[in-house]
Amino acid sequence: MDLNLPPDFELGVATSAWQIEGDVAGRGRCNWDDFAELPGAIVDGATGEPACDHVHRLDEDLDLLTWLGVDAYRFSISWPRVMPTGTGALSPQGLDFYDRLIDGLLERGIRPVATLFHWDLPSPLEAAGGWPERDTAYRFADYAQAMGERYADRVDRWATLNEPWCSAFLGYCSGYFAPGRKEPGASLAAVYHLLLGHGLAIDRLRDLGARNLGIVLNLIPVIAQSESMEAATRHVDGLQNRIFLDLLAGNGIPPDIRESCASVTDWSFVRPEDTPILATPIDWLGENYYSVMRVAEVDSERHVDAIGQDIADIPACPPLRFDPQPPYTDMGWEVLPEGIEMALRKATDHLPDVPLWICENGAAIAEEIAADGTVHDPNRIEYIDDHLRALLRARDRGFDVRGYFAWSLLDNLEWASGWTKKFGLVRVDPATGTRTPKDSARWYRDVLAARTR
Ligand code: IFM
Numbered sequence: 001m002d003l004n005l006p007p008d009f010e011l012g013v014a015t016s017a018w019q020i021e022g023d024v025a026g027r028g029r030c031n032w033d034d035f036a037e038l039p040g041a042i043v044d045g046a047t048g049e050p051a052c053d054h055v056h057r058l059d060e061d062l063d064l065l066t067w068l069g070v071d072a073y074r075f076s077i078s079w080p081r082v083m084p085t086g087t088g089a090l091s092p093q094g095l096d097f098y099d100r101l102i103d104g105l106l107e108r109g110i111r112p113v114a115t116l117f118h119w120d121l122p123s124p125l126e127a128a129g130g131w132p133e134r135d136t137a138y139r140f141a142d143y144a145q146a147m148g149e150r151y152a153d154r155v156d157r158w159a160t161l162n163e164p165w166c167s168a169f170l171g172y173c174s175g176y177f178a179p180g181r182k183e184p185g186a187s188l189a190a191v192y193h194l195l196l197g198h199g200l201a202i203d204r205l206r207d208l209g210a211r212n213l214g215i216v217l218n219l220i221p222v223i224a225q226s227e228s229m230e231a232a233t234r235h236v237d238g239l240q241n242r243i244f245l246d247l248l249a250g251n252g253i254p255p256d257i258r259e260s261c262a263s264v265t266d267w268s269f270v271r272p273e274d275t276p277i278l279a280t281p282i283d284w285l286g287e288n289y290y291s292v293m294r295v296a297e298v299d300s301e302r303h304v305d306a307i308g309q310d311i312a313d314i315p316a317c318p319p320l321r322f323d324p325q326p327p328y329t330d331m332g333w334e335v336l337p338e339g340i341e342m343a344l345r346k347a348t349d350h351l352p353d354v355p356l357w358i359c360e361n362g363a364a365i366a367e368e369i370a371a372d373g374t375v376h377d378p379n380r381i382e383y384i385d386d387h388l389r390a391l392l393r394a395r396d397r398g399f400d401v402r403g404y405f406a407w408s409l410l411d412n413l414e415w416a417s418g419w420t421k422k423f424g425l426v427r428v429d430p431a432t433g434t435r436t437p438k439d440s441a442r443w444y445r446d447v448l449a450a451r452t453r
Contacts, residue, residue, distance in 0.1 A: 028084025
């Protein structure tokens with residue numbers, strides 16, 4: 001224990017709508033519902049129903065948050081639940097669900113931290129072309145405005161997007177995620193329109209008086225394994241990190257990326273008048289940190305495949321290999337707690353005055369379900385403990401990092417991996433939905449309880 005957590009350092013847990021909610025009949029369809037029906041798209045054939053059946057088990061899940069003693073809960077709003085076709089009419093039933101969630105948190109003294117888009121795009125908008133289309137950014141702003149009108153008085157912190165890298169590149173470049181398109185040029189247009197939507201949404205929310213407006217990125221340190229791989233590493237870093245940070249900082253598309261991706265796009269979707277919208281000031285930046293990327297020569301020995309580390313995800317990728325080093329989590333991700341500070345530095349280099357939160361960190365990792373149903377997950381405890389310590393060291397060295405959210409409250413639908421990867425502090429039996437706090441949940445609860453107040 002003895003983490004010496006500062007009393008004002010926020011600790012929470014995070015989830016996202018499609019991964020936990022279920023109740024597909026109670027909302028409009030989204031890109032992930034359509035994708036899940038494609039043969040082989042999700043490894044175990046899981047779909048959004050029942051997921052963790054969170055909609056019907058809301059009170060039980062709120063009570064779990066109370067039991068944990070968290071300061072804040074980060075959840076995402078399902079766009080198709082509140083606005084079933086992605087535009088126009090709102091669903092009273094959908095709005096009521098988030099009223100109950102937000103009010104339930106406030107009654108329990110837990111701060112609501114809402115993400116507007118965690119990858120579940122309403123199907124009609126995907127059918128109209130999705131994020132590669134400029135219009136989607138404006139539809140997102142309209143949706144954000146509707147959410148601000150309803151919840152701005154009660155949500156403590158807003159994130160527009162979660163990990164736009166995944167929506168853009170896994171969705172439209174490798175097609176590993178919904179909607180499964182393999183069009184590198186379109187994926188670059190998607191990056192741009194996601195961030196345009198973000199900027200438009202921030203303006204609308206700010207006008208409504210919503211407070212604490214930000215975005216969550218998965219910034220990943222990209223490390224060259226040899227001198228010969230430095231140019232390739234710069235390309236990967238440019239698309240993983242710099243393109244997002246440069247657009248947010250008002251610098252436009254990084255010049256080296258403009259050039260290196262010229263074979264897949266003419267960049268005609270970029271408009272100079274968008275620059276101030278893309279760089280609309282934010283009040284905070286969230287980072288999701290899990291691992292690093294190592295770039296090695298193409299013929300170097302490969303030990304393990306890491307999910308989300310594939311040259312197919314990267315437009316105009318030069319020859320290279322990703323080369324994660326042991327120890328690994330079940331995702332094939334290298335465990336490197338010090339990388340958290342490298343990731344924070346990426347943000348502060350571009351946006352020096354913006355406070356930071358780690359909005360996700362955790363591990364799908366070996367665990368044992370004992371005969372009595374208890375779940376022993378010492379490796380997850382060690383992972384979170386090591387990363388929290390590394391984060392606090394970074395804070396001591398001057399990074400303005402204000403809090404940490406463990407991913408995730410519940411075992412949930414891990415996107416294309418379905419139920420095969422478990423990140424939860426609380427086990428969810430996929431057959432019955434029964435919740436069982438793992439050892440890591442008890443440990444996190446003790447960390448929260450032991451904090452100097
Ligand atoms: O489950 C995901 C989450 O939805 C976004 N960040 C990474 C997590 C683990 O892959």
